[in-house]
Amino acid sequence: MRGAVQQALLKAAESIVLDDRSIPQPRAGEALVRIRSVGVCGSDMHMYRFGQIGGIRIDDAGGPFVPGHEAAGIVEAVGEGVSADLVGRRVAIEPTINCGQCPWCLAGQANVCPHHTFLGLPGCDGALRQYMTHPARLCVPVGDELTDDELVMLEPLAIAVHALDRAGWAGGQGALVLGAGPIGLSILCLLASAGADPIVVTDKLDYRLNLASELGATCTLNPTRDDVPAAVKKIGGGYGLPFVFEAVGEQQTFEHMVACAAPAGIVAVVGISASDHLGFPHAPARRKGLDLRMVRRSNHTLERALRWAKSRHLPLGRFITHHYPLADVQKAYDQVSRYADGVVKSVIQP
Numbered sequence: 126m127r128g129a130v131q132q133a134l135l136k137a138a139e140s141i142v143l144d145d146r147s148i149p150q151p152r153a154g155e156a157l158v159r160i161r162s163v164g165v166c167g168s169d170m171h172m173y174r175f176g177q178i179g180g181i182r183i184d185d186a187g188g189p190f191v192p193g194h195e196a197a198g199i200v201e202a203v204g205e206g207v208s209a210d211l212v213g214r215r216v217a218i219e220p221t222i223n224c225g226q227c228p229w230c231l232a233g234q235a236n237v238c239p240h241h242t243f244l245g246l247p248g249c250d251g252a253l254r255q256y257m258t259h260p261a262r263l264c265v266p267v268g269d270e271l272t273d274d275e276l277v278m279l280e281p282l283a284i285a286v287h288a289l290d291r292a293g294w295a296g297g298q299g300a301l302v303l304g305a306g307p308i309g310l311s312i313l314c315l316l317a318s319a320g321a322d323p324i325v326v327t328d329k330l331d332y333r334l335n336l337a338s339e340l341g342a343t344c345t346l347n348p349t350r351d352d353v354p355a356a357v358k359k360i361g362g363g364y365g366l367p368f369v370f371e372a373v374g375e376q377q378t379f380e381h382m383v384a385c386a387a388p389a390g391i392v393a394v395v396g397i398s399a400s401d402h403l404g405f406p407h408a409p410a411r412r413k414g415l416d417l418r419m420v421r422r423s424n425h426t427l428e429r430a431l432r433w434a435k436s437r438h439l440p441l442g443r444f445i446t447h448h449y450p451l452a453d454v455q456k457a458y459d460q461v462s463r464y465a466d467g468v469v470k471s472v473i474q475p
């Protein structure tokens with residue numbers, strides 16, 4: 126197992142280059158994965174455009190790094206202590222490397238482990254490379270039913286499963302999804318497959334709203350021309366909807382999430398803000414007694430996302446709009462960053 130392999134390195138805002146490395150060797154407890162597909166995530170765009178996400182800056186946090194956390198591939202070797210059965214299996218990558226020992230890990234809340242590292246952030250090279258090593262316990266065997274494209278959607282879908290868990294959404298109830306990016310659309314898919322009614326989806330991009338309609342939204346609204354709070358209020362019998370999923374992270378959606386929730390409604394905030402400071406109108410949120418729940422990534426939900434995708438035949442392939450070889454990574458990032466060419470989810474095939 127010798128020879129050079131390529132990786133994509135994010136050096137600074139809007140500068141991503143290819144670079145050669147030798148194939149890494151799996152250490153004890155690790156698997157060596159040949160990466161076949163990596164999704165370009167909206168969260169990657171914060172680092173790509175601004176060189177930071179949520180106050181973590183490339184330079185302060187460990188310098189140039191390999192991005193990519195929505196990945197799948199084939200295990201080619203394993204380190205000491207890992208069953209050889211894993212070799213040759215197709216796996217999806219769970220990107221949160223939690224410590225497994227702190228009170229939160231022990232309580233089953235690995236997503237808020239204060240000692241975790243996350244794949245594809247400074248200090249923890251991600252999956253945009255031909256080979257990577259990863260803890261074997263976080264390589265989830267996936268079988269053959271899903272395509273490599275569909276597998277990159279498991280990570281965003283796992284976030285959507287966790288968002289529904291956090292919200293405590295139960296079948297049949299109506300919901301509003303603010304934002305029709307891959308996360309909002311994943312939430313929509315889960316809601317639609319479990320019989321939510323009505324399901325209202327908003328976005329500023331009509332092509333994404335069209336996809337939302339095809340995926341099961343009962344109503345779509347574009348805030349650039351629709352009065353979203355008035356429309357949602359009406360749909361909710363004059364009161365709004367009992368569940369709101371905010372999947373944008375902008376000021377306008379923060380206002381809409383409060384305005385559109387019914388009294389005693391539950392608002393799950395999944396979107397990541399570029400500015401890191403967002404406000405919402407306090408009086409209506411207080412008068413309605415809203416329950417605001419922050420959603421951080423996923424929490425042991427990758428396997429459930431996989432089961433859900435298989436058993437309900439979720440149309441995850443519909444999300445994939447573009448493919449790129451690793452050599453065109455900058456083109457892929459620019460496209461997602463500009464929401465160009467009708468992009469929903471781009472897949473890079475290293």
Ligand SMILES: [Zn+2]
Nearest residue numbers: 166167168195
């Ligand atoms: Zn992501």
Ligand SMILES: [Zn+2]
Nearest residue numbers: 224227230238
């Ligand atoms: Zn922990």
